[in-house]
Each structure stands twice: as structure tokens, then as C-alpha cells.
Amino acid sequence: MPQQPPVRSSPARPQRPDASMSLITNVMDHSLDDGYAEAAARKKSQGEGGLPRTLRAKLGLAAGLVLAALVVTVGAAQTRAAAPVVAKEHQELIGRIDSETAAADKLEGTVDELRDEVGARQRAALKSSGGSARADLVDVLSGATAVHGPGVKLVVNDAKEASSGGDGTNPRETSGFSDTGRVRDRDMQRVVNGLWESGAEAVSVNGQRLTALSAIRAAGDAILVDNRPLVPPYTVLAVGDGSRLGDAFQNSADGLYLHALEQDFGIRATISTEGDLRLPAAPSVIVRIAQPSTEKTEKGTS
Known part of the structure; x- marks a missing residue:
């Protein structure tokens, strides 16, 4: 009967002291989540295929400038579209002001003509009723005549x-x-x-x-x-x-x-x-108080 070679028995592997804390041990050994580790590995595998950081920054700046230019262009277009309406309203307002000013000037001229006519009639009435140079002097001093x-x-x-x-x-x-x-x-x-x-x-x-x-x-x-x-x-x-x-x-x-x-x-x-x-004559001379002048005469007796 053939003799079997002696089997060597290896000493038993000592058990880890923290074998009973497998969950805590796994967390300590694998602190990075598997999803993060996978994303990092994928990014690393791309190598030079990804865009450099400076290039991405330049592209972002260019996009911002394009957006700002677009906003300015739209605003200018809207202003240009509204300009004719504003100009029209402005011209209409100027026209109304000129028209009202002309009407006021015309009325003022009519008032001056009527005032001159009234003054002339007053002077004629004074002269026809016995007016004298004294009445003319009063007109001058009162401002009623030019x-x-x-x-x-x-x-x-x-x-x-x-x-x-x-x-x-x-x-x-x-x-x-x-x-x-x-x-x-x-x-x-x-x-x-x-x-x-x-x-x-x-x-x-x-x-x-x-x-x-x-x-x-x-x-x-x-x-x-x-x-x-x-x-x-x-x-x-x-x-x-x-x-x-x-x-x-x-x-x-x-x-x-x-x-x-x-x-x-x-x-x-x-x-x-x-x-x-x-x-010129005064714009308006208003008589506030007036009373007839009476001459007192002494009658002698014979």
C-alpha cells in the first residue's frame, strides 16, 4: 500500500481584532462613494478629450457678451419703433401751444383796441360836455392815455x-x-x-x-x-x-x-x-370813487 506523503498543516490565520465591526471597517476603507469614484474614473479616462477650463471660461464670457448685445439691440429697436410716435406727440403739443399763444395774442390785441376806443370816446364826451385842458392833464397823470x-x-x-x-x-x-x-x-x-x-x-x-x-x-x-x-x-x-x-x-x-x-x-x-x-396808456384804469364837482357861488342881495 503506497504511503501517502505527510500533509503539512498550516497554522490558522489569526482573526482581525475588528472582524466583528465589518460595517465600520468598510466605511473606513472605502470612504469615497462608488458613484463618485466611477465619475472620477470616467473623467480621468477622457484625458485630453474634455475642454480645458480656460476655454470653457472664454466660451462662457463670449456667450454672455452675445446675450448682452442681443438685449441692447432689442432695446434700440423698440426705441426706434417708438420714436416716430413720441416725435408726433411732441409736434402736436408744440402746435397746440403755438395756436393757443396766437389766440391769446389776438384777444389781447382786441382788448387794447377796445380800450383805446373807450378812451377816445371818454375824451370826446368830456370835451363835448365842457371838458378842458385840466381833464387832459388828469388823463395824463392817471395813466389813462398815452x-x-x-x-x-x-x-x-x-x-x-x-x-x-x-x-x-x-x-x-x-x-x-x-x-x-x-x-x-x-x-x-x-x-x-x-x-x-x-x-x-x-x-x-x-x-x-x-x-x-x-x-x-x-x-x-x-x-x-x-x-x-x-x-x-x-x-x-x-x-x-x-x-x-x-x-x-x-x-x-x-x-x-x-x-x-x-x-x-x-x-x-x-x-x-x-x-x-x-x-403807452396803462392797461386798465378803474374808477373806484367818483362824484360830481360843484361850484359854490355867493348870491348877493341888493
């Missing part, structure tokens, strides 16, 4: 460096705001009153005839004469005794006040003697 004759022309303008508003540090205060080199309503009041006091028979400011009821006020930086805004330069015409009127005004307190404005605040003023000035 006048012409010798006098002085005074032009008052803001300073060259004039600006609106102020910091409140200037001592000359007028109508609630400080001086900034601009002609104020109070300045014009003093100029006009000084001309009246110096012997002027009729006065106008920028073509606006003044009467005993005229008011010179301020609205912001604008000067109002009988609620009509005026803009500088302010041309004041005064009918009177030419050179005598001019000398009297310049030597008066109001003339010296105007000279002080020139020296201290840069306000510009020029005065000249004129041979023939023409002043």
Missing part, C-alpha cells in the same frame, strides 16, 4: 456776477432774501418814487405804464409790476423836464441810494436825457 415828450431814460441791471439765492450774510435784505447782486423790488420802488418826487409826469417800467394804483412786488427772484413779471435789464422811462428831471433825481435820496447799490453791490445803472419818449 403820452410822449422829453424826459429821462434810466436802465437798471443786475450785477455781472449776480446769482440766485444767498447765504444770508449780506446786510441788504429785500422781500425776505439776501442780496446776491440782483435788482430787487424795493430797489425799483425807490427808483420810481424818486422819479415821481423829482418831477416826472409819467413813468413806465419795461413798457408797463405806472399809475397811482400800480404795485411793484417780488415773486421769487422776479419783479412784478401790476402782477406782470419783468426781466432785467429794467428800462425806466420818465416824461418830464429833461435835464432838470435827471439832475433832480441823481441828487435826491433815492438817486444816491441807487448810486450806493452800484458802488457796494455791482448793480449797473445808466441815465440819459431823451428828447422824445413815448409811453
Whole structure:
């Protein structure tokens, strides 16, 4: 009987200490999820076949620029399409303004014609009922009729460096705001009153005839004469005794006040003697109080 070779018995492999913790061991040995590992392997296998990162960044930038250009192009196209409509509305608005302005000018001309006609009829009625030169003088002094004759022309303008508003540090205060080199309503009041006091028979400011009821006020930086805004330069015409009127005004307190404005605040003023000035009638002269004049006569007894 053949003899069998002796069988060597290998020593038993020692068991791992953590054999009983197979789940924890598997997590520790395979910390990366199989799906992530597969994706990483696939990306690695592509090698140079994928797009470089810089190229992808450039492609993204180019796509963004194309999108921005598309948005700008669409906006410009919409604006161009709406431009004719806006231009048409603009022209229609200008046309309406011009039409209404022309209508207002026509009505104002009609009012002036009717006022002149009424004045002429009033003067004719006064003359036919025993009117005299005194009545004509009253018309002139009241501003009810246009006048012409010798006098002085005074032009008052803001300073060259004039600006609106102020910091409140200037001592000359007028109508609630400080001086900034601009002609104020109070300045014009003093100029006009000084001309009246110096012997002027009729006065106008920028073509606006003044009467005993005229008011010179301020609205912001604008000067109002009988609620009509005026803009500088302010041309004041005064009918009177030419050179005598001019000398009297310049030597008066109001003339010296105007000279002080020139020296201290840069306000510009020029005065000249004129041979023939023409002043229009006042826009409206309203008789507020009137009563007949009676002459008292003494009757003697014989």
C-alpha cells in the first residue's frame, strides 16, 4: 500500500481584532462613494478629450457678451419703433401751444383796441360836455392815455456776477432774501418814487405804464409790476423836464441810494436825457370813487 506523503498543516490565520465591526471597517476603507469614484474614473479616462477650463471660461464670457448685445439691440429697436410716435406727440403739443399763444395774442390785441376806443370816446364826451385842458392833464397823470415828450431814460441791471439765492450774510435784505447782486423790488420802488418826487409826469417800467394804483412786488427772484413779471435789464422811462428831471433825481435820496447799490453791490445803472419818449396808456384804469364837482357861488342881495 503506497504511503501517502505527510500533509503539512498550516497554522490558522489569526482573526482581525475588528472582524466583528465589518460595517465600520468598510466605511473606513472605502470612504469615497462608488458613484463618485466611477465619475472620477470616467473623467480621468477622457484625458485630453474634455475642454480645458480656460476655454470653457472664454466660451462662457463670449456667450454672455452675445446675450448682452442681443438685449441692447432689442432695446434700440423698440426705441426706434417708438420714436416716430413720441416725435408726433411732441409736434402736436408744440402746435397746440403755438395756436393757443396766437389766440391769446389776438384777444389781447382786441382788448387794447377796445380800450383805446373807450378812451377816445371818454375824451370826446368830456370835451363835448365842457371838458378842458385840466381833464387832459388828469388823463395824463392817471395813466389813462398815452403820452410822449422829453424826459429821462434810466436802465437798471443786475450785477455781472449776480446769482440766485444767498447765504444770508449780506446786510441788504429785500422781500425776505439776501442780496446776491440782483435788482430787487424795493430797489425799483425807490427808483420810481424818486422819479415821481423829482418831477416826472409819467413813468413806465419795461413798457408797463405806472399809475397811482400800480404795485411793484417780488415773486421769487422776479419783479412784478401790476402782477406782470419783468426781466432785467429794467428800462425806466420818465416824461418830464429833461435835464432838470435827471439832475433832480441823481441828487435826491433815492438817486444816491441807487448810486450806493452800484458802488457796494455791482448793480449797473445808466441815465440819459431823451428828447422824445413815448409811453403807452396803462392797461386798465378803474374808477373806484367818483362824484360830481360843484361850484359854490355867493348870491348877493341888493
